[in-house]
Amino acid sequence: MPASPIITSVFDLFKVGPGPSSSHTIGPMKAAFDFRERVARLPADVQQPADGIHVHLYGSLSATGKGHGTDRAVVAGLLGWQPETTDPVALLALLRDPAVTYPVPVGSQTLFVGPQHIHFERKRYASPYANTMVLRLTTGEQVCYEEEYYSIGGGFIIRKGEPETNPDTVAVPYPYASMTELKAQLAQHSLTLDTLMMTNEMAITGRTRAEVNTRIDQLLEFMHKAVRRGLRQTGVLPGTIKLSRKAPILFKQAKGMSHTSDSFLLFLNAYCLAASEENAAGGIVVTAPTSGASGVIPGLTYLAKQHFHYDRATLRAGLLAAAAVGFLVKHNASISGAEMGCMGEIGTASAMGAAFLTRCAQPTGNINAIEAAAEIGIEHHLGMTCDPIGGYVQIPCIERNAMGAIKAYNAFLLATSGAASFQKISLDAVIKVMKATGRDMSTKYKETSEAGLALSATEC
Incomplete structure (x- = not known):
């Protein structure tokens, strides 16, 4: 244990x-x-x-x-x-x-x-x-x-003076602190990831299975409301940058190109920008795992619902897989931009999104493929700085949500290509690298707006 x-x-x-x-x-x-x-x-x-x-x-x-x-x-x-x-x-x-x-x-x-x-x-x-x-x-x-x-x-x-968590307060049926331990629990008890996550969640919150499912559905609806609002809203975002919203324009282009190969990417970009622009405007969003990264998972889940037509049960299972990855990063590194740079926010969201897509695409969820997808998602965000211009969650944050989602989709493709077993780097290993990278990164690149892109533009 x-x-x-x-x-x-x-x-x-x-x-x-x-x-x-x-x-x-x-x-x-x-x-x-x-x-x-x-x-x-x-x-x-x-x-x-x-x-x-x-x-x-x-x-x-x-x-x-x-x-x-x-x-x-x-x-x-x-x-x-x-x-x-x-x-x-x-x-x-x-x-x-x-x-x-x-x-x-x-x-x-x-x-x-x-x-x-x-x-x-x-x-x-x-x-x-x-x-x-x-x-x-x-x-x-x-x-x-x-x-x-x-x-x-x-x-x-x-x-101050209180622990971040107190393990003595809750006894989960299937305890784990790493992907290695999670996989061991799945093998030892012949469980699917869905069952393990649901059983632990019921123990932690005291909710029934039906209550957990209802709340997950509500979270997805909050995410999708943010996407829908962002697709309708036009104009300039709050703040001195005077950044114009792009999501409605991209969405219109995507609908006009619905029979072309590029429309899929345009739709995904539009959905991610829509939720992220709502966040930048101070609207109601869902941390996934943070507000700064609240466009990746909402964009991907909206795509999965509207274009792939996954049912509610599949979307819930995918979100539980995403949560498992988010837990591992938070527990063993950090999801904070001030601690890890943007790899802690968008990098984690991309890994979670890759896990979501991988679980949704498989009837029961192959844990090795889910792990590989998440590892690839983090690996290709290592060292990403958090350097918002003017301290606003706008440039480069909004577009980074769209890019994180695209990387998540590609990580899913790579992990489900039949070569997941060839993956040499484990999720546990890349999270350790992520933590070390964040520790070594200069504070100038960790949400302080003291370097990088934050100094590349003069506000007007």
């Missing part, structure tokens, strides 16, 4: 929330909400003297937080908003007027939070994670109470 088995739920990996960034928007919103809840439980003698709430952002939360809307997300969390139920229009309206402040109840009094209470710290902060935020309840210059949080990618947060 592995010492630290994966006990992440499918519904923690795939989360519904507003764009443009899971680590900069969803994570900080959850952290601020948690802080609000903890402050509400403080003794009156701690609450009463307080006269201010201050939020200090470090790492790429500071470097690119403005472009990612981190300040708005923090205010939303302090107001008691939750990612899945947030109105994206209302979220975009927060802090639009710098003179407006927002009420936060603290015991019997109300404190007000505005732009002056959110501090984008440029100095380095001693922390085990790249994205750190410190929230303080203050009386003048004195700190009455504080909490430190780490946004580790995909909307996952850790509060």
Whole structure:
């Protein structure tokens, strides 16, 4: 039995929330909400003297937080908003007027939070994670109470002093922490990947099989709504780049070329751009595994449904296979752009997409082919930087979603060509390489907008 088995739920990996960034928007919103809840439980003698709430952002939360809307997300969390139920229009309206402040109840009094209470710290902060935020309840210059949080990618947060996961809280029937261990469980118990993933998910969440399936269907619908909205929306995305949406144009071209060999790629590009442009606009998307990569899986699943006509059961099985790959990367490396660069986001999404396609194409799912597809997907994203222009999740992020999906499709083709057994590099091995590459990569290329493409264009 592995010492630290994966006990992440499918519904923690795939989360519904507003764009443009899971680590900069969803994570900080959850952290601020948690802080609000903890402050509400403080003794009156701690609450009463307080006269201010201050939020200090470090790492790429500071470097690119403005472009990612981190300040708005923090205010939303302090107001008691939750990612899945947030109105994206209302979220975009927060802090639009710098003179407006927002009420936060603290015991019997109300404190007000505005732009002056959110501090984008440029100095380095001693922390085990790249994205750190410190929230303080203050009386003048004195700190009455504080909490430190780490946004580790995909909307996952850790509060200082608490473990990321506690294996003792859940006993999964089929524990694994690597692909090698996962395959051993499948062989030992004569299981399909579908059965193992579903059984573990029911144990982790306490949901029935029918409830898990219903929630997966809902996630797919959230993804496909983002695609459909993005295919209809025109105009310019928010921010100073003034980037025009392309998805509707590509979709129109694809329909006009439906009888040509290129239409397949045009449709896939249009679907991925559509969801990714919705994310960039602050719309509701699904982290897959992050918001910055929320165009890859939605685009591929929309293609699989609309063009390949897979039924619901097949799409669910494919999404479980994608989740298995996402779990392995998150558990053994990272899905955070601030930790791994874009290979942690688009690279992981591409690998997950390749696993999804491979499982959907096979009646029961060949685990060796699924592993090979995922390995190829990561292998050909190794070293990819995260260097967003202006700190916005737009250039190169939107097109990278489409490119990641195309690579996922090709990885699926390579893995199902009958040569999966010839694959020399295992998924476990490439994830180790991914982790080492991310560790060695300069912080300038990890979501800080300090180098690379971020410096190649002058905003106008």
